[in-house]
Amino acid sequence: GQGVEQPDNLMSVEGTFARVNCTYSTSGFNGLSWYQQREGHAPVFLSYVVLDGLKDSGHFSTFLSRSNGYSYLLLTELQIKDSASYLCAVRGGSNYQLIWGSGTKLIIKP
Amino acid sequence: EAAVTQSPRNKVAVTGGKVTLSCNQTNNHNNMYWYRQDTGHGLRLIHYSYGAGSTEKGDIPDGYKASRPSQENFSLILELATPSQTSVYFCASGDFGGTYAEQFFGPGTRLTVL
Secondary structure, X not given: OOEEEXXXXXXXEOXXXXXXXXXXXXXXXXXXXXXXXXXXXXXXXXXXXXOOEEEEOOOEEEEEEOOOOEEXXXXXXXXXXXXXXXXXEEEXXXXXXXXXOOOEEEEEEO | OOOEEEEOOEEEEOOOOOEEEEEEXXXXXXXXXXXXXXXXXXXXXXXXXXXXXXXXXXXXXXXXXXXXXXXXXXXXXXXXXXXXHOEEEEEEXXXXXXXXXXXXXXXXXXXXXX
């Protein structure tokens, strides 16, 4: 079947980096988005990738490999305020709407 | 100034009752969406719309209706609410293009059906 998978939790240390992984299997693919969601708040858009390779957006980068059905969000120079859930969403399926992963909760320790 | 607003923010309903969740956007987007979010699940698409007068079924439309009377407003209607519809509901707006795909979310409505 089709779906988007993410690990439930990830822990890292302030000042270092964290890589949030996303694997997907969908019928059709028209891009992959990353969102940040803080506890009790709505998702906020971070990045959209449609081509293979690395896209650098400063504090974070996103990588996509369409042949492997794989993406990651890389956050560098982590700050405590980066603690949040990170959601991966693939535009695909029969109606080309977003198919969402359940999110990875990133905990950053001092 | 918030571009997507939802009302109510919190709602307690009784089983079998009718619930209407409202959403308003000032982004002038053609597309609007209703999602629900439950622990252990990603956001799941209930209904969406391509513009005024249009509604489309998403991935989990059963038990829900939608209405898009204008570009700005999109409502989600639960005719006969059930406890399984207890969830957090998000409305979003956003248009897809060649290199852009951002959806803008409202603050969410927490619905409890007793």
